[in-house]
Amino acid sequence: MVSRTWRALCGVLTCLFAVAILAPSAGATTLPIGNFGNAISNELFTPGAMPPGSNPASCRPSASHPYPVILVHGTLANEAFSWQALSPMLANAGYCVYAFDYGVDSLSLGRFDALTDIAASAAELRTEVDKVLAATGASKVDLVGHSQGGMMPRYYIKNLGGAAKVNMLVGLAPSNHGTTLDGINTLLNDFTIMGVPFTSAIGCVSCTQQVLPSSFMASLNAGGDTQAGPRYVVIESRYDEIVTPYTSAFLTGPNVQNILLQNQCGIDFTDHIGIIYDPVALQDVMNALGADSSSFRPSCSLVLPVIGG
Helix, strand or coil: CCCHHHHHHCCHHHHHHHHHHHCCCCCCCCCCCCCHHHHHHHHHHCCCCCCCCCCCCCCCCCCCCCCCEEEECCCCECHHHHCCCHHHHHHHCCCCEEEECCCCCCCCCCCCECCCCHHHHHHHHHHHHHHHHHHHCCCCEEEEEECHHHHHHHHHHHHCCHHHCEEEEEEECCCCCCECHHHHHHHHCCCEECCEEHHHHCCCHHHHHHECCCHHHHHHHCCCCCCCCCEEEEEECCCCCCCCCHHHHCCCCCCEEEEEHHHHCCCECCCCCHHHHCHHHHHHHHHHHCCCCCCCCCCCCCEECCCEC
16 A cells, blocks of 8 residues: 555655556446546557547447437647546446547657548548447437537538437537637747648648637538537536637527536636546536436536546
């Protein structure tokens, strides 16, 4: 057992690494719920690993959970980093859970994905959805995405036939209307590399498409935020420093529920990265996919930026 002295002396990240390394392996019936430390450990040592509980060899949805859940990571992330908590939570609750990496190019280095054209990534999502539907026999899927992963499926739903195949889209800090990056993009684009604006020159196509002003975002949101059929849930933090203003994450339209975490829990200080490891936000995800009660209120606890709870 780790001594009390060691616990007092170790820094936050060191403790998190210890949790990740010493955590018990997944059992046959109950998977351990990971945290940000597990995410960092996987990013460093096993970036190609699948999240615990995801991508089962075979799975048939139950009557209580009829739709398999596909987890969609965000920009500069991957499935192993993003879903160490939510994937086992869903699997333990009896869901068929799937995750995948997308938007991979030469800059990804096996770790930093979702860099390519968002429309092309949406086509990859279409392939994943069709594969999951064929494997499970389900009629539709539920999608849970973070950042770009909460916005990109809207392109699939709107333009690639996804409206008939998606029951619900849950977005965690999604970049639904793009981002100003608190104005940093204006400063960056004052600098050019051989005449090309910085945000384009670095080679992250999806980054450029999400930063305002953006013709991609204008096209995506033209004619309304939502499509008939799917339900939409947006979960966002007031302290999101990537999607700015934070209100740009929210959607307008029928079958939409927008949730601001600080309206539920005043001591939740999660930011853009930490929201995928925020126990308050993850309770909201579980409610949306399950009972979907509009009166649901998660248990409130202190949540710190980046590392979550």
